[in-house]
Amino acid sequence: MVVNTIHWFRKxxxxxxxxxLKDSIQxxxxxxxxxxxxxxxxxxxxxxxxxxxxxxxxxxDLDASLRKLNSRLFVIRGQPTDVFPRLFKxxxxxxxxxxxxxxxxxKERDAAIQKLANEAGVEVTVRIxxxxxxxxxxxxxxxxxxxxxxxxxxxxxxxxDAVEMPAETITSEVLKNCVTPISEDHxxxxxxxxxxxxxxxxxxxxxxxxxxGETEALMRLERHLERKAWVANFERPRMNxxxxxxxxxxxxxYLRFGCLSCRLFYFKLTDLYRKVKKNHTxxxxxxxxxxxxxxxxxxxxxxxxxxxxDGNPICVQIPWDRNPEALxxxxxxxxxxxxxxxxxxxxxxxxxxxHLARHGVACFLTRGDLWISWEEGMKVFEELxxxxxxxxxxxxxxxxxxxxxxxxxxxCYCPVGFGRRTDPNGDYIRRYLxxxxxxxxxxxxxxxxxxDEVQKAAKCIIGVHYPKPMxxxxxxxxxxxxxxxxxxxxxxxxRGLGMDVKWWRVPDINLVGPRCETGRxxxxxxxxxxxxxxxxxxxxxxxxxxxLPLLPLxxxxxxxxx
Amino acid sequence: MKRGLQGNEQExxxxxxxxCQKTLKRSRKQRRExxxxxxxxxxxxxxxxxxxxxxxxxxxxxxxxxxxxxxxxNEAFHMPExxxxxxxxxxQPASSYLKATHPDLIKQIIKRHSDHLQYVSFKVDSSRExxxxxxxxxxxxxxxxLKTLGLISTARPSFMEMPKSHxxxxxxxxxxxxxxxxxxxxxxxxxxxxxxxxLVANNSDTLKLLKMSSCPHVSPAGILCVADQCHGLRELALxxxxxxxxxxxxxxxxxxxxxxxxxxxxxxxNPGQQFHTIKKSSWDAMKRHSPKFNLVMYxxxxxxxxxxxxxDEIPVTHLYFGRSVSKDVLGRVGLxxxxxxxxxVCANGLxxxxxxxxxxxxxxxxxxxxxxGECEVSCSAxxxxxxxxxxxxxxxxxxEEVLVPDHRYGLDDxxxxxxxxxxxxWFPDMMPTW
Numbered sequence: 001m002v003v004n005t006i007h008w009f010r011k012x013x014x015x016x017x018x019x020x021l022k023d024s025i026q027x028x029x030x031x032x033x034x035x036x037x038x039x040x041x042x043x044x045x046x047x048x049x050x051x052x053x054x055x056x057x058x059x060x061d062l063d064a065s066l067r068k069l070n071s072r073l074f075v076i077r078g079q080p081t082d083v084f085p086r087l088f089k090x091x092x093x094x095x096x097x098x099x100x101x102x103x104x105x106x107k108e109r110d111a112a113i114q115k116l117a118n119e120a121g122v123e124v125t126v127r128i129x130x131x132x133x134x135x136x137x138x139x140x141x142x143x144x145x146x147x148x149x150x151x152x153x154x155x156x157x158x159x160x161d162a163v164e165m166p167a168e169t170i171t172s173e174v175l176k177n178c179v180t181p182i183s184e185d186h187x188x189x190x191x192x193x194x195x196x197x198x199x200x201x202x203x204x205x206x207x208x209x210x211x212x213g214e215t216e217a218l219m220r221l222e223r224h225l226e227r228k229a230w231v232a233n234f235e236r237p238r239m240n241x242x243x244x245x246x247x248x249x250x251x252x253x254y255l256r257f258g259c260l261s262c263r264l265f266y267f268k269l270t271d272l273y274r275k276v277k278k279n280h281t282x283x284x285x286x287x288x289x290x291x292x293x294x295x296x297x298x299x300x301x302x303x304x305x306x307x308x309x310d311g312n313p314i315c316v317q318i319p320w321d322r323n324p325e326a327l328x329x330x331x332x333x334x335x336x337x338x339x340x341x342x343x344x345x346x347x348x349x350x351x352x353x354x355h356l357a358r359h360g361v362a363c364f365l366t367r368g369d370l371w372i373s374w375e376e377g378m379k380v381f382e383e384l385x386x387x388x389x390x391x392x393x394x395x396x397x398x399x400x401x402x403x404x405x406x407x408x409x410x411x412c413y414c415p416v417g418f419g420r421r422t423d424p425n426g427d428y429i430r431r432y433l434x435x436x437x438x439x440x441x442x443x444x445x446x447x448x449x450x451x452d453e454v455q456k457a458a459k460c461i462i463g464v465h466y467p468k469p470m471x472x473x474x475x476x477x478x479x480x481x482x483x484x485x486x487x488x489x490x491x492x493x494x495r496g497l498g499m500d501v502k503w504w505r506v507p508d509i510n511l512v513g514p515r516c517e518t519g520r521x522x523x524x525x526x527x528x529x530x531x532x533x534x535x536x537x538x539x540x541x542x543x544x545x546x547x548l549p550l551l552p553l554x555x556x557x558x559x560x561x562x
Numbered sequence: 563m564k565r566g567l568q569g570n571e572q573e574x575x576x577x578x579x580x581x582c583q584k585t586l587k588r589s590r591k592q593r594r595e596x597x598x599x600x601x602x603x604x605x606x607x608x609x610x611x612x613x614x615x616x617x618x619x620x621x622x623x624x625x626x627x628x629x630x631x632x633x634x635x636n637e638a639f640h641m642p643e644x645x646x647x648x649x650x651x652x653x654q655p656a657s658s659y660l661k662a663t664h665p666d667l668i669k670q671i672i673k674r675h676s677d678h679l680q681y682v683s684f685k686v687d688s689s690r691e692x693x694x695x696x697x698x699x700x701x702x703x704x705x706x707x708l709k710t711l712g713l714i715s716t717a718r719p720s721f722m723e724m725p726k727s728h729x730x731x732x733x734x735x736x737x738x739x740x741x742x743x744x745x746x747x748x749x750x751x752x753x754x755x756x757x758x759x760x761l762v763a764n765n766s767d768t769l770k771l772l773k774m775s776s777c778p779h780v781s782p783a784g785i786l787c788v789a790d791q792c793h794g795l796r797e798l799a800l801x802x803x804x805x806x807x808x809x810x811x812x813x814x815x816x817x818x819x820x821x822x823x824x825x826x827x828x829x830x831x832n833p834g835q836q837f838h839t840i841k842k843s844s845w846d847a848m849k850r851h852s853p854k855f856n857l858v859m860y861x862x863x864x865x866x867x868x869x870x871x872x873x874d875e876i877p878v879t880h881l882y883f884g885r886s887v888s889k890d891v892l893g894r895v896g897l898x899x900x901x902x903x904x905x906x907v908c909a910n911g912l913x914x915x916x917x918x919x920x921x922x923x924x925x926x927x928x929x930x931x932x933x934x935g936e937c938e939v940s941c942s943a944x945x946x947x948x949x950x951x952x953x954x955x956x957x958x959x960x961x962e963e964v965l966v967p968d969h970r971y972g973l974d975d976x977x978x979x980x981x982x983x984x985x986x987x988w989f990p991d992m993m994p995t996w
Contacts, residue, residue: 150992151989239963252996283974285973285974288995289995289996292994292995292996293996296994309659310659317660319653319658319659319660319685319687319716319717320658320659320717321657321658321687321688321717321718322655322656322657322658322659323657323688355993355994355995355996358996359993371688371717371718373659387996392994392996395994396994396996399993399994400993400994410882410906410908410933410935410959411908411909411933411935411936411961412884412908413936414885414886414909417885417886417909417936418909418936421911421912421936449833474829474830474862474884474885475829477862477884478827478829478860478862478884479715479718479719479750481884482749482775483715483716483717486714486716
C-alpha cells in the first residue's frame with residue numbers, strides 16, 4: 001500500500017527537533033509539508049504587519065530548506081476543516097502529522113481535524129515539541145491542577161523526569177525514499193505569498209529588525225551561546241541602556257513561532273554551563289526564559305477563558321475603567337510620557353521590546369496609571385509583539401496587572417523615574433521619538449517641566465509638538481493603589497451577613513478568594529477551595545480593619561508565598 | 563429545589579400556593595408508600611427561622627431564585643434580617659465592564675427594606691452618572707438607621723465630579739436620620755466642614771471609624787471639630803494637610819478612647835510643595851494616651867520634599883513610600899522610627915541601601931514586614947539584614963532585581979542563606995521574562 005503523508009506546520013516551523021514529522025516519514029512513500037493560511041486572517045484578525053512579515057520569512061525559509069531536500073512547502077489558503085477533506089481525497093492521504101498544540105483553541109481545532117481524519121481513514125501522528133515537557137504530566141504531578149505560582153511551578157519541575165532529547169533533524173538520509181510530488185505550477189498554487197498579496201501596504205516599510213526563519217534562529221542560538229560563554233557568567237545581565245535595543249542574539253520570537261526548538265535551546269544551555277562551570281548542576285534560573293514560557297502554557301492549557309477576566313476562574317475581577325480614548329493614546333504612543341511613548345513606538349516599528357519595558361507600559365495601562373483592562377493591552381501586544389502567543393501574552397498581562405498568580409503589587413513603575421534610572425542620557429527616547437531630540441537629559445523624561453527657553457531651543461513646545469502628559473502620575477498611582485487594596489481586601493473576607501469566613505490553608509488550590517455579597521455579584525473571584533464558615537457575632541461590617549500598606553497577599557489570605 | 567424552579571417565571575411573589583396543603587391531600591395509601599420520600603422533600607414546610615438561617619448562606623442571586631419557589635419562601639426572602647447589609651453597585655456600560663445592581667432591585671429595596679438597612683456601601687465607577695445615582699439613593703434613605711456607610715470609587719473618583727451641593731445634601735440626609743453611625747468611609751468625596759458639623763451633631767456618641775483621605779474641601783478646623791466631639795473615635799484616615807498639633811492633642815485628651823488606628827496620606831500636589839511640621843510633643847502625647855496605636859503613613863512625594871519629615875522621633879508603625887525616596891531619608895527613618903513594623907519602598911535608585919537597611923534592622927526592633935522594589939542592595943548586606951532581624955520577619959518581599967550579587971553571594975545561593983536565617987523557605991519576587 002502506498003503511504004501518502006501530510007505534515008501540517010502551524011508553529012514548529014523548523015526541520016530540527018520535529019519529532020512528529022520525523023516519525024511520520026518512517027515508511028512513507030510521499031510527503032507533503034503544508035501550511036494553512038486562513039484567508040480571513042490578514043484582514044480582520046488582530047495581527048500586525050511585522051508579525052505577518054516574520055511568518056512569511058519563516059515559511060520562505062522552510063520552503064528553501066525543503067527545496068534542498070527535493071521537497072517544497074505547500075501553502076494552502078482556507079480553513080483547516082474545509083481544506084483537509086479535500087486534500088485527503090485529492091492526494092489520497094493516509095497519514096497526517098503535526099506538532100501538539102497545547103492551547104485550548106488549538107486543542108479544539110485539532111480535535112475536529114482528528115475526527116475528519118478518522119472518518120477518512122487517515123492515521124494521525126502527534127508529538128510534543130513546542131514545550132519542554134508534557135504539560136498534562138506537570139498538571140498531574142501537582143494534584144491535577146496547574147501550579148499557580150512560579151515558585152510552585154519550579155518545585156514541580158524539579159520532580160519531573162528529564163527533558164526529552166531533541167529529535168534528529170530532517171535530512172535526505174532521514175527522508176530516504178520518501179518523495180514529494182511537485183507540480184509545474186507549484187509556485188502559483190502553493191507558493192508563499194508576499195505581504196502585498198495579503199493586502200498590506202509595503203511602501204516605506206523598513207527592513208525587518210527581526211528576520212524570521214529557522215536558519216536565522218539557529219544562527220542566533222550560536223551567537224547567543226557564544227556570548228554567554230565569553231562572559232562566562234550565567235547571571236541575568238544588569239539592565240542598562242543597551243538592553244533596550246533589539247539584540248542580534250534575541251531568541252523569543254523564534255521560540256514563539258517554533259523556528260527554534262525550546263528543547264534544543266535547553267540542551268545547548270545545559271552543555272555550555274557544564275563546560276564552563278566544570279560539571280556543576282545547572283540551577284533552574286539558567287532556563288528562566290524557557291520556564292516562564294512553560295509556566296504560562298501550563299496554566300493556560302485547560303482554561304479556554306484564560307485570555308479574559310469574565311468567567312476566568314484564576315483572574316481577579318477588577319473594576320477596570322472603559323476608556324477607548326485613553327487606550328488609543330497608549331497604544332499609539334501619544335501619552336505625553338516619553339518613556340512610555342518611546343517603548344510603544346519601538347514596539348510598533350520593530351515588534352519587540354525588552355521585558356522591563358513591557359512591565360513599564362503594562363503597569364502604566366493597568367494598575368499604575370490608566371486603570372484600563374489588561375485585556376485591551378493584551379490585544380495591542382497580540383497585534384504588534386512578535387513573541388506574544390496566546391498563553392504567554394495573556395498570562396503575562398494578568399501577572400503584570402496583578403490580576404492573578406498572587407503577584408505582589410506594592411510596587412508601581414514610575415513612567416519618569418524608571419526610564420531615567422535605566423538610561424540616564426535619554427538616547428533611547430531620542431532614537432524613537434526624534435521630536436524630542438533637542439531636550440537635554442535633565443528634561444527628556446519629563447519635558448513638560450522644562451522651562452520655556454529649553455522647549456524653544458529644542459524646537460518642541462509641549463502641548464503643541466508633543467502632547468502634555470495625559471495623567472498626573474502621582475495622583476493616578478495613589479488612587480489606583482488604593483483601588484487595588486480595596487479589591488484584595490475584599491477577597492480576604494467574606495462580607496456576608498454576620499459571617500466570618502476564615503481561610504484555612506489548603507496547599508495549592510485554584511482560588512483567589514470567596515464570592516462577596518454584592519447587589520449584583522461582581523464576583524471578586526470564584527471559590528474552588530475548601531473553606532470553613534464560622535457564624536460570627538451579628539453584624540460586624542467595619543471597613544478596612546487592617547488598613548496596612550499591602551505587602552504579600554499572604555498577609556491577608558494566609559497563603560504560602562511559595 | 564429543582565422541582566420548585568421548573569415552570570415558575572414570575573418576577574415577584576410566589577409560585578405554587580398552598581404547597582403544604584397539597585401534600586396533605588394525598589391519599590393515605592400514597593402517603594404510607596411515599597412516607598420516607600415525603601419526609602425528605604417537605605421543603606415548603608420548613609419553619610421560617612431555619613429558612614432564614616439557610617438563606618443567610620446563599621448569595622443574593624440564589625436567594626432570589628429561591629424566593630420564587632412559593633409564597634412562604636418569598637416571605638422569608640423579605641425578612642428584615644436578610645436586608646441589613648447591602649452593597650449597591652452603580653456602573654454604566656460605557657465606563658465599566660461590570661454590571662450594575664438592577665434598578666428594579668434598588669427600587670424594591672428602597673420600598674420594602676430601607677428601614678432594615680444598617681450596613682450599606684456604594685461602589686461607583688468613573689462616570690458622573692454613577693455617583694449621582696448613588697446620591698439619589700442616599701437621599702431616599704430617610705427611614706434608615708445606618709450603622710455603616712461606605713462610598714467607594716472603584717476607578718476615578720467620580721464623587722468629585724458631581725455638583726457638590728447635590729452630594730452634600732444627600733450625605734446630610736443620612737447623617738441626620740441615622741443618628742447611630744459607627745463607621746463612615748467617604749474618601750475622595752467633596753465632603754466639607756459644615757457637613758462634618760452635621761455628622762458630629764447627630765452621631766458623636768457612636769462614631770468609631772472615619773475614613774476621609776483625599777477630601778480637599780475639609781480644613782484642619784473641620785476635622786478638629788470631629789476629634790473634639792467624637793470621643794469614641796478609634797480609627798481615623800486623612801491627609802496630612804488636615805493633621806495638626808491640636809488634632810493630635812484632642813485625640814489624646816482624657817475623654818477620648820484609645821485610638822487604635824491613624825492613617826495619614828502625605829501627597830504632593832505640585833513639585834516643591836512645602837509641608838508643615840508636627841511637634842514631637844504632640845506625637846508623644848498620642849503615644850502616652852494610646853500606647854498601642856497603629857500609625858500608618860503613605861508618602862507620595864518628590865524626593866526633595868521630605869525636608870520636614872523624620873527629623874525627630876515619630877511613632878510610625880507602617881510606612882509606605884509610593885515614589886522614589888532618597889537614601890538620606892531612609893537613613894533618617896532608621897534613626898527615628900523605633901516602632902516601625904512594616905516598611906515598603908517602591909523605588910530608590912542605583913546606589914546600594916546597605917547601610918540604611920542594617921541600621922533599620924538594628925533600631926527598628928519591631929520590624930516584621932518589608933517590601934523593596936527598584937532599589938539596590940548588595941547580597942551580603944541583605945543577608946546581614948535578615949540575620950539581624952531573624953524570624954520576626956514574617957513578610958519579606960524583595961523584587962529579584964533589587965539584589966546585587968557580590969563576592970560572597972550570587973543570586974542562586976542567596977535564597978538558601980536567607981531561608982536559613984528566616985527559618986522558612988524564601989525566594990525573591992519574580993516577574994516574567996519573555
